[in-house]
Amino acid sequence: MTLKKTRKSSFRSRLLSGEELIGLFVKTPSHSIVEVMGNSNMDFLVLDQEHSPIDLNAMDTCLMAGRSLDMPMFVRIQQNTATGMLYPLDCGATGVIIPHVATLIKAEEIAAGGRYRGGKRGFAGTPRAGGYGTRDMNDYIDEADRETTVIAQIEDVEAVENIEQIIQVNDIDCIFLGRMDLIVGYGAKSINDKIVVEAVEHVCSVARKAGKRIAAYAKHEEKEMLRALGVTMFAVGSEHNLIQKGITNLIEDFS
Known part of the structure; x- marks a missing residue:
């Protein structure tokens, strides 16, 4: 059977191949926002449930829209x-x-949680991902294990200290640099403080040597620095940034 490649189905293979990917965070629990942002050439969107009021129902409808x-x-x-x-x-x-x-224990837990075969992901063929019970079980499991992308956010002093172990966990596809939390963890003032810079450089060096992909939140002026560190997956803002910038530009243009 020939597998049809789509943006969704090909994302993991594109990431693992080292292709540069650019996306946005979504902070507003609205499927309409996802539809607007989804009608773009962005490579991915991230629903930020950690730092936004996105409940399970909103997550469900936003994922359906995307x-x-x-x-x-x-x-x-x-x-x-x-x-x-x-x-x-x-x-x-x-x-x-x-x-x-x-x-390492946490890394192994989440790696197993992203895979059926060889992992510990609980199976149900009845939700959306399984076609609401209409798909062949083995075809669905094969597809899920092939396409599901697991990204570990590295944002604690302890994570930096343990990065050599974390990075060796096979089914973690990518690490995401959590530089803001590293500022807090190290008692620093900015991402440019020496202790934060050195921590990020160390994490990226270990990841590069292991062939692990790296993601980061990136401002425009940081892109070349992050590329040099090995980052290939860039989150470049959110709809909040775009709305604020759009309002500012509109006022300036109208004045």
């Missing part, structure tokens, strides 16, 4: 557990970003 447009959809979950990963994946998310992955 899926209808073949937009790769991620959820940055609230709880950094395998259980917390399950609902977004059952609802059809392309993958999950798990915050505060700081130990």
